[in-house]
Amino acid sequence: xxxxxxxxxxxxxxxxxxxxxxxxxxxxxxxxxxxxxxxxxxxxxxxxxxxxxxxxxxxxxxxxxxxxxxxxxxxxxxxxxxxxxxxxxxxxxxxxxxxxxxxxxxxxxxxxxxxxxxxxxxxxxxxxxxxxxxxxxxxxxxxxxxxxxxxxxxxxxxxxxxxxxxxxxxxxxxxxxxxxxxxxxxxxxxxxxxxxxxxxxxxxxxxxxxxxxxxxxxxxxxxxxxxxxxxxxxxxxxxxxxxxxxxxxxxxxxxxxxxxxxxxxxxxxxxxxxxxxxxxxxxxxxxxxxxxxxxxxxxxxxxxxxxxxxxxxxxxxxxxxxxxxxxxxxxxxxx
Amino acid sequence: xxxxxxxxxxxxxxxxxxxxxxxxxxxxxxxxxxxxxxxxxxxxxxxxxxxxxxxxxxxxxxxxxxxxxxxxxxxxxxxxxxxxxxxxxxxxxxxxxxxxxxxxxxxxxxxxxxxxxxxxxxxxxxxxxxxxxxxxxxxxxxxxxxxxxxxxxxxxxxxxxxxxxxxxxxxxxxxxxxxxxxxxxxxxxxxxxxxxxxxxxxxxxxxxxxxxxxxxxxxxxxxxxxxxxxxxxxxxxxxxxxxxxxxxxxxxxxxxxxxxxxxxxxxxxxxxxxxxxxxxxxxxxxxxxxxxxxxxxxxxxxxxxxxxxxxxxxxxxxxxxxxxxxxxxxxxxxx
Numbered sequence: 066x067x068x069x070x071x072x073x074x075x076x077x078x079x080x081x082x083x084x085x086x087x088x089x090x091x092x093x094x095x096x097x098x099x100x101x102x103x104x105x106x107x108x109x110x111x112x113x114x115x116x117x118x119x120x121x122x123x124x125x126x127x128x129x130x131x132x133x134x135x136x137x138x139x140x141x142x143x144x145x146x147x148x149x150x151x152x153x154x155x156x157x158x159x160x161x162x163x164x165x166x167x168x169x170x171x172x173x174x175x176x177x178x179x180x181x182x183x184x185x186x187x188x189x190x191x192x193x194x195x196x197x198x199x200x201x202x203x204x205x206x207x208x209x210x211x212x213x214x215x216x217x218x219x220x221x222x223x224x225x226x227x228x229x230x231x232x233x234x235x236x237x238x239x240x241x242x243x244x245x246x247x248x249x250x251x252x253x254x255x256x257x258x259x260x261x262x263x264x265x266x267x268x269x270x271x272x273x274x275x276x277x278x279x280x281x282x283x284x285x286x287x288x289x290x291x292x293x294x295x296x297x298x299x300x301x302x303x304x305x306x307x308x309x310x311x312x313x314x315x316x317x318x319x320x321x322x323x324x325x326x327x328x329x330x331x332x333x334x335x336x337x338x339x340x341x342x343x344x345x346x347x348x349x350x351x352x353x354x355x356x357x358x359x360x361x362x363x364x365x366x367x368x369x370x371x372x373x374x375x376x377x378x379x380x381x382x383x384x385x386x387x388x389x390x391x392x393x394x395x396x397x398x399x400x
Numbered sequence: 401x402x403x404x405x406x407x408x409x410x411x412x413x414x415x416x417x418x419x420x421x422x423x424x425x426x427x428x429x430x431x432x433x434x435x436x437x438x439x440x441x442x443x444x445x446x447x448x449x450x451x452x453x454x455x456x457x458x459x460x461x462x463x464x465x466x467x468x469x470x471x472x473x474x475x476x477x478x479x480x481x482x483x484x485x486x487x488x489x490x491x492x493x494x495x496x497x498x499x500x501x502x503x504x505x506x507x508x509x510x511x512x513x514x515x516x517x518x519x520x521x522x523x524x525x526x527x528x529x530x531x532x533x534x535x536x537x538x539x540x541x542x543x544x545x546x547x548x549x550x551x552x553x554x555x556x557x558x559x560x561x562x563x564x565x566x567x568x569x570x571x572x573x574x575x576x577x578x579x580x581x582x583x584x585x586x587x588x589x590x591x592x593x594x595x596x597x598x599x600x601x602x603x604x605x606x607x608x609x610x611x612x613x614x615x616x617x618x619x620x621x622x623x624x625x626x627x628x629x630x631x632x633x634x635x636x637x638x639x640x641x642x643x644x645x646x647x648x649x650x651x652x653x654x655x656x657x658x659x660x661x662x663x664x665x666x667x668x669x670x671x672x673x674x675x676x677x678x679x680x681x682x683x684x685x686x687x688x689x690x691x692x693x694x695x696x697x698x699x700x701x702x703x704x705x706x707x708x709x710x711x712x713x714x715x716x717x718x719x720x721x722x723x724x725x726x727x728x729x730x731x732x733x734x735x
């Protein structure tokens with residue numbers, strides 16, 4: 066086989082077959098994907114499903130804490146998990162530039178394989194398109210995901226006055242890592258993506274008898290993006306205690322130097338949860354018992370209903386300022 | 401709103417919200433997509449589902465008989481239909497180059513809207529990424545699809561000696577149309593894509609009591625691609641009557657001038673069906689009663705079992721030659 070991805074791979078002829086068998090199935094093969102039919106037959110155990118899709122255009126492809134392969138699996142698993150679903154099946158669509166190194170593609174597929182296996186999820190259907198040189202920068206990956214609902218009712222519209230808001234770890238790690246690596250910033254302290262699958266940490270919350278109102282992972286748009294989406298969808302004000310938001314020192318330093326706010330940087334392995342205050346202690350206990358949730362804490366609360374709601378930051382001095390929603394061009398190709 | 405697609409659209413902030421509400425939901429909005437959650441909750445009426453994915457990189461974006469919008473819906477609906485599934489839900493992921501004309505994007509979305517509505521299918525979850533100028537040529541679209549199985553058992557592994565093979569219309573129309581438009585070939589006779597949804601034509605076959613063995617639409621790889629996939633998966637020789645294969649005169653002329661075989665050109669609105677000979681007459685009657693299947697006919701038959709199977713063409717002179725599977729670089733960005 067050639068050392069580069071060739072146009073002929075996606076022509077539907079001999080080379081397509083060989084590519085599927087020698088490369089794709091080598092890493093991702095399973096009893097469902099191996100059928101290689103136009104669509105794959107699945108059996109689900111409930112009629113209530115969650116369905117999601119995401120395309121990944123991150124640059125660089127390989128970064129500290131992950132790569133586009135791991136990210137494209139994790140991102141979709143997390144979109145299912147935050148809606149109370151157990152991730153079951155993924156689709157995978159690769160769009161590759163002619164001449165892309167096969168070595169890099171295999172490294173990406175191997176990373177996917179590991180992430181899939183850790184999460185007991187299968188890629189069951191796929192597609193590969195190769196486009197001529199210059200028609201795309203390297204490789205973009207789409208995954209769509211299907212999950213089975215095990216905790217129904219979570220919604221951005223579901224926040225209630227009196228809820229507290231829990232965050233499961235530090236914010237901005239993924240976004241800052243990608244930006245720093247892409248732009249070649251050098252820091253003494255390492256920056257690393259927090260890219261991680263949330264379902265294993267969340268599952269015990271779903272199977273407990275706790276009342277949960279909303280759940281989300283702060284990816285594009287960051288913490289501020291989720292909080293504004295929630296505030297607007299539920300028509301409630303939200304108050305966040307600035308001092309309580311965990312930001313790693315190296316992330317904070319990076320943001321200060323460049324004049325950014327960490328609230329706008331995406332994470333890829335954190336969860337935000339809105340739930341009644343009386344449930345918070347048990348929820349924190351459950352979350353902290355998982356390695357990914359060890360630093361879970363309450364960072365804010367839901368205030369009263371409001372027609373034009375806002376998100377406030379309470380500063381360490383006890384004053385309040387409005388948390389700004391990010392505007393304008395900010396972070397292309399961050400996920 | 402700007403007249404071009406801007407990077408800020410996919411940043412997760414204010415502009416993302418505005419873009420989703422003013423552009424995406426304007427054309428594709430429905431009670432499920434409107435939730436704009438990280439994944440969408442669905443209710444299915446059977447535990448047996450079909451799942452598929454496809455990315456569309458076709459160039460040009462607009463062509464006679466369709467455009468990338470229509471094609472990206474039809475392509476995925478057909479991948480579900482040929483496995484015996486009723487298409488239900490689609491995901492839609494747009495990857496757009498910064499600066500892409502908003503007018504063209506709206507034209508694409510409008511075309512999708514019409515195709516979805518004709519087929520009573522909803523886009524229920526989506527994603528938009530905008531990448532900087534030069535990182536992609538215009539727009540690529542991924543759709544994944546979920547269908548409910550209404551006719552189980554169709555498979556490329558399921559051809560039986562004695563089956564006949566039905567083709568529902570002329571071959572190569574889509575591929576030849578795209579190639580001619582892209583390369584600027586001028587012909588007196590118009591070439592038009594056959595891009596069309598197959599499910600309405602196939603549904604009466606599925607709900608009849610007919611025995612069907614395999615079904616496929618000859619897209620990438622063309623007629624030859626499907627026949628070889630079937631032959632190899634079922635380990636049977638296949639014989640096709642060359643004279644019976646419907647090829648439009650303008651498609652044949654195009655192929656002859658350029659030295660191609662029409663058997664390698666993709667269609668986007670034709671079905672190939674393998675079924676027992678005794679079922680053929682009723683199947684043809686059903687197919688011909690739908691406008692899309694009016695020209696359905698038997699084009700070949702399945703011969704004996706074979707470890708290393710081949711596909712033969714019987715020429716008008718009664719001799720046999722081997723149908724060649726397409727090799728090498730052929731038709732990038734055809735779908």
